[in-house]
Amino acid sequence: MKPYYADDTVTLYHGDSREILPILDLQPDCIVTDPPYGETSLEWDRWPDGWPTVAAKLTSSMWCFGSMRMFLDRRDEFAGWKLSQDVVWRKNVAGFQPGDRFNRIHEHALHFYRGAWGSIHHTPPRVPAVRRRAGDLIGRAANEPGVTGARGASFQVSDGLAYHPSVVDASISRTVSQHPTEKPVRLLDPLIRYACPPGGLVLDLFGGSGSTADAARMSGRRAVLIEANEGYCEAIADRLAQGVLPMGEVA
Numbered sequence: 001m002k003p004y005y006a007d008d009t010v011t012l013y014h015g016d017s018r019e020i021l022p023i024l025d026l027q028p029d030c031i032v033t034d035p036p037y038g039e040t041s042l043e044w045d046r047w048p049d050g051w052p053t054v055a056a057k058l059t060s061s062m063w064c065f066g067s068m069r070m071f072l073d074r075r076d077e078f079a080g081w082k083l084s085q086d087v088v089w090r091k092n093v094a095g096f097q098p099g100d101r102f103n104r105i106h107e108h109a110l111h112f113y114r115g116a117w118g119s120i121h122h123t124p125p126r127v128p129a130v131r132r133r134a135g136d137l138i139g140r141a142a143n144e145p146g147v148t149g150a151r152g153a154s155f156q157v158s159d160g161l162a163y164h165p166s167v168v169d170a171s172i173s174r175t176v177s178q179h180p181t182e183k184p185v186r187l188l189d190p191l192i193r194y195a196c197p198p199g200g201l202v203l204d205l206f207g208g209s210g211s212t213a214d215a216a217r218m219s220g221r222r223a224v225l226i227e228a229n230e231g232y233c234e235a236i237a238d239r240l241a242q243g244v245l246p247m248g249e250v251a
């Protein structure tokens with residue numbers, strides 16, 4: 001199948017990932033993806049039935065974004081996957097606000113796997129730690145350049161490094177965002193480093209703005225993306241053709 005865009009590290013296909021993946025000979029190290037949750041009136045926000053089963057035929061490791069409601073409503077579709085952990089993305093701006101619930105400023109990324117845990121690549125990324133008081137090492141604040149973290153949380157530490165916290169503060173840029181549900185590269189980076197070895201291949205079934213591809217290439221991984229909307233494919237191709245961009249996030 002002819003890619004919509006390809007360079008040394010990223011290949012993008014236009015179409016329905018459930019139809020395209022069976023005809024590609026892919027063996028990704030992991031999936032990092034953000035499906036339509038089916039929770040908004042956005043034209044493309046319709047749950048693609050069966051995609052977790054298609055994904056399970058390709059790899060044994062997957063990060064999937066979603067709300068708790070989405071995961072609970074669709075739990076039968078994830079039956080072939082085991083849950084290893086969840087990470088919370090704390091946003092800098094609220095998303096969809098129905099007006100009758102808490103102001104929602106977070107999303108979940110769940111890590112699923114299949115088979116034996118020992119056979120799954122999982123390298124928890126580490127962040128620099130600072131000594132706050134004697135004998136107590138604390139991860140640096142999230143707003144330091146190049147470092148994500150949870151303010152004030154304490155982590156297990158070795159050699160001056162702390163395990164990356166499970167709450168990630170990462171900002172959405174209003175100036176460069178091309179997509180209503182764009183994920184920040186800074187959020188995707190630790191997920192990719194965790195589940196994909198350097199030089200490995202990351203698959204995203206729902207490409208959106210192309211953030212997964214940007215994060216993968218910035219961390220020395222390769223990526224295959226599939227996106228059903230041609231307008232978004234064009235935006236991804238434009239983004240990738242500009243080379244590695246600064247993360248462009250606002251504080």
Ligand SMILES: C[S@@+](CC[C@H](N)C(=O)[O-])C[C@H]1O[C@@H](n2cnc3c(N)ncnc32)[C@H](O)[C@@H]1O
Pocket residue numbers: 015016017018033034035036037044048179181182183184205206207208209210211212226227228229232
């Ligand atoms: C939640 S958004 C992904 C946003 C992306 N993570 C980002 O950072 O920009 C989901 C995307 O999946 C696309 N999509 C929906 N159904 C699809 C399908 N069956 N195959 C491929 N892409 C699909 C939508 O057009 C939308 O851009």
